[in-house]
Amino acid sequence: MLWLMRWKEAQMISRSDVLHPPMTGARRLLAVFIAGFTFASQTYSVSATTLDEAKLGGVIIAIANEPPWMKLDPDGTPSGLGPERDQAILQEVGVTKFTGQMMEFGAMIPAIQSKRATLSSSGALFVRPERCQAVVFSNPVSCGGEAFILPAALVGKVNSYRDVAEQSLKIGVCGGCTQQKLSIAAGVKAGNIVIFPDGTSGMKLLADKRIDLLAHDTATAAELQKRLSSPAVTQIIHVTDTKLSCAAAAFSKDSVELRDAYNVGLRKIIASGKYMEIMKKYGREDGADGIDKVTTEQLCTN
Known part of the structure; x- marks a missing residue:
């Protein structure tokens, strides 16, 4: 709908040119900006929402600038504990292409909702009831205080x-x-x-x-x-007045199938030992404590 609104705005400007005197320099700049924005909005490629789309075109992982847990390599590849874990999980279900977008934590859910990102990296967001109203979470991937x-x-x-x-x-x-x-x-x-x-x-x-x-x-x-x-x-x-928190990968409400596939991959790397291998690589074995003691459903209601 955003591109349609921008298109209408551009059309209104075009029609106003017929009714009013020629544009000043400022109005010309405004028209160029809106036209360029409209074109970018119309041609913007949204992220995958289904497993088939993810297999074909890959996924976009939202990450924060928090090395070594999350970072972007110079070539734009997402890396660090969370993205490495995400890639191992999704490779189990046939997803092989990964790109990353760095952003603040608070921007991740809006990016997922608008399809600018496929998922938030597994360690980026704790599962909270209010967040469960906006996105769907995978099974817990790590826990901590x-x-x-x-x-x-x-x-x-x-x-x-x-x-x-x-x-x-x-x-x-x-x-x-x-x-x-x-x-x-x-x-x-x-x-x-x-x-x-x-x-x-x-x-x-x-x-x-x-x-x-x-x-x-x-x-x-x-x-x-x-x-x-x-x-x-x-x-x-x-901190003494807080309880155990668990992080998980977040997906849009339209991506339940992809979230379910992520859970399948997570179970597979836990069973194979790959999950703990990655956790040990980053010295985060403690993060595995609790992931089998609480469910996403429980975290979404408490």
């Missing part, structure tokens, strides 16, 4: 999101992520919630003292600490 990265001076003083709220601390979170929701639910003031586009940017905010602490899942927090800080400067703590 919540963590804070904070200055050594705050260790022992901040253990929960409620502590953050009560002490009026500024907390860094990725936009649209679980940590943002947990902050709001605990009563952290909107002005004290600072959005960062990726973990590297978040750590820069922390180093520059523009935030008091950074929130993320345990695995990503550990990697950020290892890569960008020092235990003498910042430390990681597990």
Whole structure:
């Protein structure tokens, strides 16, 4: 429908040229912009929604800039723990072509809904009831908890999101992520919630003292600490007022068949040992704990 709306807009401009004096330079620029946008919208290739389409044309994986868990190689190939796991899973059901689009976490569900991406990488999004209203998730692919990265001076003083709220601390979170929701639910003031586009940017905010602490899942927090800080400067703590979270690949509501095929592939790589092989490669064996103890249906209702 978007391309139709843009086409109508372009037509309205064309008709107005007959009724009004010749366009000024600004109006010419506007017309060129709309015409170009219309053409791009009409010719834009949407991602696969069925297994047959995925086998034929491949899939587009939405990833965040969070190495080593997710990244784009120089040639545009998605890589890292999540995409490597996704590729192993989908290869089991005959999908062999993979491309990636890097984006912020909060942009992933809109990208899936608009078919600009086929799926979000398996470790990118936790399964939450509100997200289950917008997309369909695969079976859980990894599980973990919540963590804070904070200055050594705050260790022992901040253990929960409620502590953050009560002490009026500024907390860094990725936009649209679980940590943002947990902050709001605990009563952290909107002005004290600072959005960062990726973990590297978040750590820069922390180093520059523009935030008091950074929130993320345990695995990503550990990697950020290892890569960008020092235990003498910042430390990681597990958040006490949160429960186990599980991540899964997300698909559009039109892609149930492809999601089901993904689940088949996931079961196959777990049975063959390939799943644990990939997890060990990235030091994330702990992420396998819990994936067989909770279902997506349970995560979507709790």
